[in-house]
């Protein structure tokens with residue numbers, strides 16, 4: 674007991690004040706999540722819709738849920754009514770689907786553009802070319818129920834710290850480009866979500882504003 678609380682407090686004291694800690698609670702029980710909640714924590718991340726919609730009704734309403742995993746378009750309607758931030762917006766068709774459901778739910782939904790920064794093929798995300806094409810063709814005004822809030826990325830799963838750093842630097846460059854080109858006067862576009870248990874220190878050095886941390890809070894997942 675107290676283990677989760679201790680980890681949260683240690684991480685919060687370590688992180689700069691303006692970096693948001695998202696506790697990644699995938700595979701964790703509502704009891705474990707409540708331990709973090711009772712330590713004052715409110716931002717949690719889940720990567721699977723089924724799991725998120727099973728847990729959300731069992732937990733306090735003031736939790737801010739971040740969706741951090743690939744979202745299928747046919748599942749958008751389940752999360753739009755309550756989600757706080759969709760960090761894993763990875764295609765134009767998904768953005769359109771979220772906008773449509775947001776209109777129905779009469780909500781504005783904050784989204785991050787997930788950008789493919791890893792060397793691994795299987796990871797999801799936009800390329801910079803796709804993002805530039807989308808916004809320069811006037812894509813965003815049509816999606817009036819979305820609040821474009823920044824970018825998200827996942828580094829390659831590797832022990833090579835320099836490679837990870839290069840990938841995070843690239844994400845920060847992407848953020849700066851998109852910001853300057855399309856959101857220069859929009860203060861809501863401000864987040865760079867990068868960094869997990871193994872690499873958050875590097876991410877923070879490279880400009881992260883949101884870190885997504887699971888195992889360093891809850892312990893190793895089964």
Ligand SMILES: *Cc1c(COP(=O)(O)O)cnc(C)c1O
Nearest residue numbers: 697720741869870885886887888
């Ligand atoms: C699981 C996961 C994390 C957290 O991973 P840890 O290594 O346990 O900190 C962060 N981001 C995403 C997208 C994840 O799926």
